[in-house]
Amino acid sequence: MELTEGRVMTEQGPSFDPRRCTLSIPNELAYLEMVQGFVRDYVQRVGFDRCDQARFDLLVEEAVTNVIQGAYADGERADLSVACERVPAGVQITVHDDGLPYDPSLTPEYRPDADLDSQTAAGLGSFLMRQMADVVEFHNLGSLGKDTVFVKYLDSPSVADAGPPAEAAPLEAPEPVQEPQRIELWIADMRPEQAIDVCRCIYDAYRYTYVNEHMYFPDRVVALNKSGDMLSAVATTVEGEVAGHAALVFAEDTREIADLAIVAVKAKFRGQSIARRLGEYLETAAHDRGMHGLYIEEVTVHTYTQKFCHRLGFADCGFLLAYVPAITSYKGINEKLDSRGADIMGYRYLRPPQDVPLYVPERHRDMVAALFANLGAPFTAAPSSAAWGAGNGAAGPDPDGPPADPDGSSVDPDGPPTELHTSVNVRRAVATIRIPVYGADL
Structure with missing residues (x-):
């Protein structure tokens, strides 16, 4: 278990956020009572009475139990965090985990007037949280995990601040699961x-x-x-x-x-x-x-x-x-x-490849021919390929004329301008530049 002061990043570096306090725990139900005590103490400082504190106990029990039992495989070790934050006229509780993705729209809605046998525990849990809190939200954060957030407001305004959040310890990778018997x-x-x-x-x-x-x-x-x-x-x-x-x-x-x-x-x-x-x-x-x-x-x-x-x-x-x-x-x-x-x-x-002339620099011709042979595709080097080689003495396009296509034809100076398509994959840290159309301006 870890309890630290909350930090926010500024242009000058990390600073403290006195409104936020975070508790980090292992994903074990044995720590539930500790989390309830942590939240209870925080909301008491904010100004909630004992009746509301009991509601927070139930809210925390539902949210934390749902995460521990639903987001991780049996025996999988991980940490989750519970953050308490002062918001205008109330408090916000955020349960953060890095477990299985969750789609709340697929949870069957609990209906108090329906037959009990047709209800589900998951639907009942969501129903209880919505009844006890003023706001309940589920945030899918992609690669950053997900948050279960609920907000409860005071009956009358009160002023209170609290300190400390914790940084969750890194997840330990679960052991590989044994391969099962053949299945349909x-x-x-x-x-x-x-x-x-x-x-x-x-x-x-x-x-x-x-x-x-x-x-x-x-x-x-x-x-x-x-x-x-x-x-x-x-x-x-x-x-x-x-x-x-x-x-x-x-x-x-x-x-x-x-x-x-x-x-x-x-x-x-x-x-x-x-x-x-x-x-x-x-x-x-x-x-x-x-x-x-x-x-x-x-x-x-x-x-x-x-x-x-x-x-x-x-x-x-x-x-x-x-x-x-x-x-x-x-x-x-x-x-x-x-x-x-x-x-x-x-x-x-998926279709037989066409045999079309390819304009390849002389020094790369053998490698390109080998690659095409490995693909099972025909390779025909265009006669003017040698003009693309360095230091081979072959005459290239007229240096004083307009730029030329690889087939020797000139690019129309009045034609469409060059199109450059760029994309960046931030997670892969790779940029791609594509040129679907090139013109005289290239």
Whole structure:
């Protein structure tokens, strides 16, 4: 247990926030009474009477119990924090955890007039919190975890301040779960109501280190699939649990090719060939759409993903050096990278590739020819390729004329200007610059 003074960051550095006090505890119910005493003492200082203090006891019990029992696997060790903060005319309690993603919209609503047998404990817990607090909110913070927040106001204004919050200790990685016996699985497109289970699957495989932060927000996962920017497939057990996920991720300007990505399998279901089956399902979907091909980024920190890609027929064609942040972890496979990692680029043609002339610098021709041979694609070097080589004495485009295309034609000075598309993946710490159109101004 840890109790410290709250800090806020300013331009001059950290400073103290006298209104906020935070308690950090292990995710064990044995600490519940300690949390209740902490909150009770704080709200008493703010000005709440004994009757209200008893309500806070129940609020804390519901919120903390829900987190401990619902956000972590049995035996998983972690910390959670409870923060008390003075707000105008009342107090705000925030329970923060880094456990499983949660979608409150999927919790059945508790109805006091309905039959008791049709009610759920989760629905009752949410109902009780809403009855006892003036405001109850659930905040999905993506890779930063989630907050359960409730606010209760004083019957009459009172003035009180308190001090100290705690920084939660880092979570310890759970031990890998033993592989189960073979089970029956169904592979299908993701349904909207399964989005929260997909987020939990990502969490199980990567904790909060996955670089695509959209995958921690169920509503974003649904929206991406609805817009056609992503096609999610899930492997589901007969009991309805999502065991694995993979997706086709499309670039903003084409639906002809896609990235086979966001492959995640829960640790307890590994060894069932789920990733391969999801990949084959999505490959069939791409065939049915008449797509040209698929590409994939193969993680080099372990060989499984490379074997998985080769079994699906992908051929290596390049490297993405220092592409994977060191924060990325693979639960049960590699808990931490020593430095930024590299990805191997793989590609699979879904249609026979066309034989078109390629303008390649002479010094790179053998390497490019080898890459195309590995892809099973024809390679024809255009006759003027040598003009692109350095120091080979070949004549290039007229230096006094307009800039030329690789095929020797000049760029129209009155044509459209160059288009530069830039994007930054903050979590990956990688920037991408794309040039879909280049003009005389380039």
